[in-house]
Amino acid sequence: xxxxxxxxxxxxxxxxxxxxxxxxxxxxxxxxxxxxxxxxxxxxxxxxxxxxxxxxxxxxxxxxxxxxxxxxxxxxxxxxxxxxxxxxxxxxxxxxxxxxxxxxxxxxxxxxxxxxxxxxxxxxxxxxxxxxxxxxxxxxxxxxxxxxxxxxxxxxxxxxxxxxxxxxxxxxxxxxxxxxxxxxxxxxxxxxxxxxxxxxxxxxxxxxxxxxxxxxxxxxxxxxxxxxxxxxxxxxxxxxxxxxxxxxxxxxxxxxxxxxxxxxxxxxxxxxxxxxxxxxxxxxxxxxxxxxxxxxxxxxxxxxxxxxxxxxxxxxxxxxxxxxxxxxxxxxxxxxxxxxxxxxxxxxxxxxxxxxxxxxxxxxxxxxxxxxxxxxxxxxxxxxxxxxxxxxxxxxxxxxxxxxxxxxxxxx
Ligand SMILES: Cc1cc2nc3c(=O)[nH]c(=O)nc-3n(C[C@H](O)[C@H](O)[C@H](O)COP(=O)(O)OP(=O)(O)OC[C@H]3O[C@@H](n4cnc5c(N)ncnc54)[C@H](O)[C@@H]3O)c2cc1C
Numbered sequence: 054x055x056x057x058x059x060x061x062x063x064x065x066x067x068x069x070x071x072x073x074x075x076x077x078x079x080x081x082x083x084x085x086x087x088x089x090x091x092x093x094x095x096x097x098x099x100x101x102x103x104x105x106x107x108x109x110x111x112x113x114x115x116x117x118x119x120x121x122x123x124x125x126x127x128x129x130x131x132x133x134x135x136x137x138x139x140x141x142x143x144x145x146x147x148x149x150x151x152x153x154x155x156x157x158x159x160x161x162x163x164x165x166x167x168x169x170x171x172x173x174x175x176x177x178x179x180x181x182x183x184x185x186x187x188x189x190x191x192x193x194x195x196x197x198x199x200x201x202x203x204x205x206x207x208x209x210x211x212x213x214x215x216x217x218x219x220x221x222x223x224x225x226x227x228x229x230x231x232x233x234x235x236x237x238x239x240x241x242x243x244x245x246x247x248x249x250x251x252x253x254x255x256x257x258x259x260x261x262x263x264x265x266x267x268x269x270x271x272x273x274x275x276x277x278x279x280x281x282x283x284x285x286x287x288x289x290x291x292x293x294x295x296x297x298x299x300x301x302x303x304x305x306x307x308x309x310x311x312x313x314x315x316x317x318x319x320x321x322x323x324x325x326x327x328x329x330x331x332x333x334x335x336x337x338x339x340x341x342x343x344x345x346x347x348x349x350x351x352x353x354x355x356x357x358x359x360x361x362x363x364x365x366x367x368x369x370x371x372x373x374x375x376x377x378x379x380x381x382x383x384x385x386x387x388x389x390x391x392x393x394x395x396x397x398x399x400x401x402x403x404x405x406x407x408x409x410x411x412x413x414x415x416x417x418x419x420x421x422x423x424x425x426x427x428x429x430x431x432x433x434x435x436x437x438x439x440x441x442x443x444x445x446x447x448x449x450x451x452x453x454x455x456x457x458x459x460x461x462x463x464x465x
Pocket of ligand 1: 061062063064065066067084085086087090091092093094096097098099102103104105181182183184212213214215217218220221222223224226405406407432433434435443444445446447448450
């Protein structure tokens with residue numbers, strides 16, 4: 054008799070797990086809460102789906118058990134992923150390691166996954182929200198209960214993702230499941246998320262996009278820095294560099310630590326080059342106001358914010374000698390290179406791309422089976438492993454889905 058496998062969740066990891074189990078001869082049913090599988094996948098990479106990264110370093114994942122995460126990624130890593138997607142019909146390209154479908158449409162990735170699932174006779178039950186998983190009393194295996202039905206299974210793969218994002222279906226089912234079965238679980242917290250600033254008076258910069266370097270300080274200690282396009286909003290700061298730093302800021306904020314980001318608005322210039330540049334500018338345009346001197350250097354909405362922070366709003370530029378003597382020059386130049394933004398929190402879960410936390414990897418074997426509950430596997434964001442932007446999180450979904458699906462079909 055074919056081994057019966059039920060996959061909870063038809064997202065990236067559930068689809069991969071289901072296909073891998075079915076192509077090894079298992080009879081697979083994917084139970085999906087939404088009316089269709091793969092809703093979050095369609096939203097990835099702004100609809101273009103950054104499906105992996107050729108430069109992935111396993112050390113960049115946050116997890117309670119790096120050794121297992123490394124092993125799972127080794128089994129089915131970026132190279133295997135690219136080859137596998139090419140085999141199922143996807144043409145891909147990479148931009149400095151970040152891999153996308155040539156169509157630049159996440160929908161192509163989802164269609165090919167669904168056709169591959171169909172090829173191996175994976176059954177889909179959509180609009181089926183799983184409520185519980187119970188051990189069968191009379192026989193080995195499990196009964197998976199939804200509102201309207203129940204499904205028997207020899208093995209269950211938990212691929213229900215995390216509550217991150219406003220995409221319908223995003224749920225904390227994994228947390229409830231772990232708590233009912235007493236499986237060690239690291240609480241879900243939003244990461245890859247905009248950061249909320251403590252000082253609302255900075256909100257005047259709302260709508261500004263600026264190429265800048267952001268450096269993160271936790272309790273005054275430098276942590277990491279990132280360079281790229283930063284979006285300044287009325288409540289905080291966003292953009293890929295901020296998302297990358299949010300992975301370290303979010304846990305620090307949870308632990309009540311002091312979190313500050315400094316923004317370098319002129320990252321291509323060293324501090325002494327900026328000083329020479331500015332002195333030259335003041336000398337050439339001595340009749341201009343500060344605001345006029347900053348025009349052409351900074352986006353317009355940023356200028357009053359910087360001047361207010363320097364205490365120079367609306368002022369005419371004094372003579373260079375006065376300016377240097379009363380210290381305003383160094384204050385202004387420092388703010389251009391290291392503008393401090395005190396962070397008071399992250400935006401909520403529905404604004405995050407990913408969650409950190411999930412079922413502790415240390416509670417799982419190397420095939421991602423729960424040590425305490427043989428026959429139950431976990432994959433994707435339901436597991437405590439999250440990576441930076443750039444294809445890391447989908448790669449984890451593919452790798453962990455591969456490992457869990459293969460093992461669920463083969464292990465008895
Ligand atoms: C806007 C956005 C952009 C992103 N862009 C990228 C990117 O470009 N590259 C990248 O690597 N990562 C990206 N990510 C992250 C990536 O999408 C996720 O890490 C990945 O989809 C996780 O896969 P998963 O299978 O674990 O979860 P999901 O894809 O969320 O799938 C879980 C599925 O389980 C279903 N479900 C939940 N609870 C139940 C239940 N009780 N019963 C039945 N079904 C249930 C859900 O409806 C969902 O379909 C992005 C995320 C977002 C939100």
